[in-house]
Amino acid sequence: MKIRFLLLLPLMLSVIPTAPSVAAGDRFALVIGNAKYPDADTPLKEPLNDARDVADELKRDGFTVDIGENLTGDGMRRAFDKLYGKVKPGSVALVFFSGFGIQSARQSYMIPVDAQIWTESDVRRDGFSLETVLGEINTRGAGVKIALIDASRRNPFERRFRSYSAGLAPVIAPNGTLVMYSAALASVISDTGGDHSLFVQELLKEIRVPDLMAEETLNRTKMGVTRASRNEQVPWLSSSLAEDFSFIPGAHTSRPTATNVTPPATTPAPAPQPPAPPAVVANNPPPAPPPAPPAPPPLPKPPEVSVAPSPAPAPAPAPSPTPRPQIEAALPPPPPPVKPADTGTSPSAPVDTAALADDPTIKSLTAKIASNPDDVNALYRRGQVYASKGAYNLAIKDFDDTLRINPKDVEALNNRCWTRTVIGDLQGALKDCNEALRLRPNFVDALDSRGLVNLKSGAVKNAIADFDAALKINPRLTSSLYGRGIAKQRNGSASEGALDIANAKAMDPNIVQEFASYGVR
Template sequence: MTFRLLLPLGLMFSVAFSAVVSWPAHAAGDRFALVIGNAKYPDAEAPLKEPVNDARDLTDELKRDGFSVETLENAGGDAMRRGLDRLYGKIKPGSVALLFFSGYGIQSSRQSYMIPVDAQIWQEADVRRDGIGLEQVLQEINSRGAGVKIALLDASRRNPYERRFRTASAGLAPVIAPSGTLVMYSAALSAVVTDGGRDRSLFVQELLKEIRVPDLTAEETLNRTRVGVTRASRSEQVPWISSSLAEDFSFVPGNGVRPTPPAEASVAPAPAPAPAPTPTQVVVAPPVPSPLPPAPPAPQPTPVQKVDTPPPPPPVAPAPPAPSPVIANVAPAAPAAPAQDPFADDPTIKSLSAKIAANPEDAGALYRRGQVYASKGAYAQAIRDFDDTIRINPKDVEALNNRCWARTVVGELQPALRDCNEALRLRPNFVDALDSRGLVNLKSGAVKNAIADFDAALKINPRLTSSLYGRGLAKQRNGAAQEGALDIANAKAMDPNIVREFEAYGVR
């Protein structure tokens, strides 16, 4: 359901009248905020740059605006829950309660969850176990009597958990919030924003700019923020707002004189005077690229290494029997230790390896370690772990799919195809396996089969970027250049990193 941002009724009255009736005072003691910036997720390739800086900047601004603020940085689940409990305990009837979260967010079962840095997410059920549900937080704040409830989530980021399960949609879900609530996401529903490597997010920069304008209602502040982000990103990032405020609230009350709304603050902003039309994410077909990408070389069968059988050695007179210790000590250094695992000190791998050492038949730990290895590009180690997982449980469709994908990346295409076929035999319409098999067929040159697999995956999940991009490549190689270019453009609009991802798979 789409929520419409309502224009404040105060705009319809005279300045003098609004000065009398608008914006309850909400003294400093009545304003409480919890600000969370989570950047250091062990499962991510590198810490996020924006959340901690954004949390600190917003904390400073809210304190200037009379809020009592608690700030958490790189908080685990227990720390986040304790911080929320302290926020709940401060709230009095009629208070203003504000929650800001920057980090990774995931939607599951049509609810949005804030992810602590120590969350262990391997399947969708883990999101609900380790994540902090936004709706539950808002309901608890409401039950304590808060008059104004504000939630600001800068969490619509592509996250490191997506390849582990894809049954949930990307981005965040609409929130069912109690009356008197104002919610804003940094991006549209079910959309993600790629971390641009900046020290501070565009969303928080625009938010701070508008918060400092006196005599704006909170709705106007967030609406102007939305417009600012949309224009600065050329419509690539469009924040989402839901409001059910029952009273006007201003971050910075002024003298009651309403500021003149700038042109960009209207709900329906005028088109930007750019020489070219503002790009949209899905509906605009890009020009057909001039040269078609060269057809991939026909897949070469995995070369069978010839091993020349050496001639039999000349007979040697039997040596006198030697004690076994002498033979055992001939070359002690060679088999001394297995090759060093470059990821052995990774906290997640270290923990899982300890579990496997204690129980070598722990299929769950083997599977999870394989996923972590794969996410780090250590495909040989990942395949070995998936081998052991499938040995223990030959019907583990998740392990079969993941081994299919890992084998595809390293070029073991025929074994990969067998894995994906088996996963789909065990679970027909398994979207992950359809997507993986599409990649197998794309790399092997079976472009019609690839298109069929990607089509089937997109019918189940239309926002599956990897299938959309893969289908675009397959269509171009099958001669449908314009259709393929449209798929590719739409996929890149949803995920600008998709090209780099496929290049890592050996597909260009």
């Protein structure tokens, strides 16, 4: 079933502008660290520390810096508009973003903390396209445009799409642009849970080296990350700079120090030191490590489905751990095996192994797994790709290996539950969904998936209970709305079921075809 995230908490906006330094000239930077996503299991630890260190360093390098932490969509829009307003012909404009990023329609999007992303079209509605940002800076006349994007983390959003998409996409940027991602294209890395990301550690180390042009600085950063990660993380770099630019202006041995930097700038230290937290605008408490958000999100289910534009998002109500009678019950005696003709997806149909072998994403992931059989991210991602291409048995094997390494990976459990449901292994699917919900109560995606398991098994009351629980968390969860409608009709409530089905079809006209592919009509 479609993977959804939980509620959206009111999140704090803190954009902390700093006055231009004495030697700032025409160097402008916007630094964003987004860590408190309600859909993640816990707040990310790295983005805020990284953003503060990068902002502090850029100030010492003569940039006028605005820093934003845990920015909502409105906050990011205001921050970008402010940057656009500062840019002058011939100036330098730099954007640093640390948080979650997604590629959609071959563009990379930076995601605000309050994004309501359930379908791929929501990415384009709520996210901020890096190409659009660079294009706008270019139209303002910036001579040098730099984007440093640390957003290749495994995240709860893109795993919700049937159409597989992971990591970031290449950027078609205007001339005079330098773009660097913290990891390779279409690649994701796990957040280490440490205080700083490897990418930013290496970046700050190289920025402090005198006599380097920006391209060389970033190339050295790339080599440092690759070496330190033993080739597991290889940053991506693209340059179309038409003029020389160095992060360190002027003298080789010293840099202009901003008069307003807190704490006061001193001789550059050999290793990055976390600056004091910046002052926060009124009504926005400092971004201390936030409390863990409510039970969160995850994953996509594979088969590719084109999604109709979603209606305007309504604030999702806070999930209350309401009791779910029946839904923990075991399945009734299993029905006769599902015939391939009834599945819609023909899970028993032969898979084009040659086409799979030639798929560039599968090739890349397979090479990673060959060099490290316990690369849990590569195994998980390859399982998603296989499932999206109908290679369900191969997908299940990769999810098996993912769970062998980490038995508590609730997203892998949910994906395996869904894939097993598609091929008719309903007992195995139920076991996976129950375990995912034991580990993460109110996991909306697993509730949605288990609703499908119960629906296909004929346990319609259990299905209704699961879909009800999922819809309490996300009333816009079309798959649960449609599934509940089918279950209600089968339970004798024809008019109520028809209303759910009509509402679901109005939200997503493809939902009927999607359920038919699961063998549910």
